[in-house]
Amino acid sequence: MEEFELIAKTFQGLEEVLAQELTELGANDIQIGRRMVSFSGNKEMLYRANFCLRTAIRVLKPIKHFKALDAEAVYEAVKSIEWANYLDLNTTFAVDSVVYSQEFRNSKFVAYKVKDAIVDYFREKEGKRPNISVTNPDIKLNMHIAEDQCTLSLDASGESLHLRGYRVASCDAPINEVLAAGLIKLSGWDMESDLIDPFCGSGTIAIEAALMARNIYPGIFRKSFGFEKWKDFDRDLLDRIYNDDSAEREFNHKIYAYDINRPTIEGAMANAKQAGVSDVVEFSQQDFRKFTQPENKAIIVTNPPYGERLQPADILGLYKAIGERLKHEFKGNEAWIISSKQELFDSIGLRPSTKIQLYNGSLDCEFRKYQMFDGKIEKFRAAGGEIKTSEDRQRNAERRKGRQFREDFHRRFDDDSREQTEEDREFIQLRNKHREFERVYGRKHRGEDGETDRPRRNFGDRKGGKFGDRNNFGERKGGKFGDRGNFGDRKGGRFNDRNEQGDRPRGKGGKSFGGRKNFDRHSNGDR
Template sequence: MEYFATVARGLEELAAKELEELGASSVEPGFCGVGFSGDRTLLYRVNLWARLPFRILVKLDEFPCKTPDDLYKGIQNIDWQNYLTPEQTLAVNATGKNDELNHTHFTALQVKNAIVDQQQQDFGERSDVELYDPDLRINVHIRGYFCTLSLDSSGSSLHRRGYRPAVGAAPLKESLAAALIQLSGWQPEQMFYDPLCGSGTLPIEACLKALNIAPGLFRESFGFETWSDFDLPLLEKLIAEAQASQLDTLPASIWGSDRDQEVIEQAKENATNCGVDDRIWLSQMELSEVVAPADTGVILCNPPYGDRLGRDSDLEAFYKLLGSVLKQQFKGWTAFVLSGNKKLSQSIGLKSSDRITVYNGTLPCQLMKYELY
């Protein structure tokens, strides 16, 4: 089968590498996604293990599509009773456009109509639309004069691991946190510290990686579980294998701290939800009080940068303080700071040895690397 993993912009190459490591073949990075192929086992494994993608789409068809009529006919060429019964619910997500199909809501409506009209003809009844938790999520992408039709195997976005009901004011998506950890080159043998950890996403994702815990283990379900060809024994086997491959102890310490006691409580709750609360050290601490807990390690943090949390506080002074703490307290460490505000990042006052462009949602950011001597 042909699959497509949707990912955040700029992470395509990183996600391609992850998919290859999980056993995918014909891996090809595209725009905001990666095409690949494999069998049903791979589909389930990627949903269970991949840390970077949002959704894994299963390609059903690709056909010429210039007009709404072309779209309707192309969708009706599929025998939908192979995928959907009238008792099941559906939702359609449309992306992309061309000259005549330039409104995604209309495109989605046209696809839905084509499917339920076929059902009425075949069964005299039709599926209901359920936007939030459907039995079958259908994805259509219009690009130029072609339509790609896919089924969404993931259900809710894979970045929603399921361990994090408690979030701070500007939470980092779990998938982006995992990507930043990958980009930093941090290895579990190195100490990890986030002194601005908020609700704990970066230290928790680092801990899951270090203990080889599959991020999909905390989800209630995947989209493919309501499909007609769902293989429950296969999923149970893969879950059992994932649980058996977990490690018991961290090779090095993972720490997180934050000035806000309330968000530290949220971080502890999130760590508890994925069973790593006794592995991560989480504490309320002012940035000015932070000192290096070891001779060497990796700092990774995501300080506020105005666009997310307003400009009430003196963020320039905060960034100067961050630079001072890194320079004075963390000699021998490597630091990575994510910032979406160039002017603020200059206030750190340190010379970065590398800058990597990363998108936090639609906001272009820089992941800056500092070698601290």
């Protein structure tokens, strides 16, 4: 198969772990950038990247690289693309844009120019224009501009890859699934010990850890990917990837997840059940102030409240208790904590061995490692113990470089004192034109109940092919997950002895996952 360039997007600070994932997946020409990793591969690699990567937000396939110093240059370059290879008049599309440039200061303005170029291409070729859909487009395009360097790409993922498909219950301030997976990978957990999350919330860190431990790929829960609506979509290839469970494995340790709130724990248990890992994760309602030394070797990876969206009554007291419990009840183990405020880390009262700069949403955070030991540090070192590994020292050096880069970046692009430019005025005119078209087009194609006349895919019940026969929240018949009922009961297939809670009797039969049937997928809606 032909190889081509691909780009995987991620959060700042997760680029290296994403590059490692791509290396393990067999990608070629891997290059780390800012919040992205470029690589090359064929169509199978494109599908596998979307299906397997845990720390990617989305996967893009570049169509064209070009230089542009103004909006008209962008318009002409985009219009010169042979769009009939990607779209037709019945294909709806939308454009997302990301801009880091002194020349182009408004990302929506860039998106409008790209849309206009595509529409004008079809007007000249066909005498008609294709349809634009902001909410549920068939094809998503991504325009990225860094100074005068432009890249226009097809979005192969569709919805963000952090939307795994197993979350059926949530809580206040849940952590993003991609970030949770990134934290686990950054911690270096080798799955040869227990993992503990004492502030589990909706269970995301624990569930992502369980999926890693079992080597269950996150794409198994997805109902669709963006590339499934491309003209060259290979259904048989995707089915083969989906039905291959040969890499999955048993996990001989345990994952523990605690939270002080009972309804939150119940929601986390529902999510774990939906993900098919409720036999791996042990949930309990527990105050971390009562945490005691675990019997077996363990690692803590956790995301306690920051006092931003969740505001405990005494948050400084909570962080002081975290430090006290770690010092006295977690000896001989490592703890990794992500938080956003220096005063919170100060309240822990322990010296971290490494600090990794990350973002949790819009919050500038640090992910800190605490190496816990018994006695004095001199004695610990004399016995061969290491507080800072060579990897920790390298991370700390990179962190200092990253801080300087961010300061330079904000100085260049966050200047709001400038006067309105000609580009700003042109953007306002373009925005009004596009809003008027979307208003008229939307009214023309809506029924009295406000729903569009176009057939919509029923995501609750896709039969055959990649996703078998799915009912509410992921029922799949005949495939890896056998006959899955509401919220993840698995019968047959790999988890073939589950009771009503989705649990599997343990200690019997070893690894007997069973085979998967190939699915006979038929069309749904307009497919």
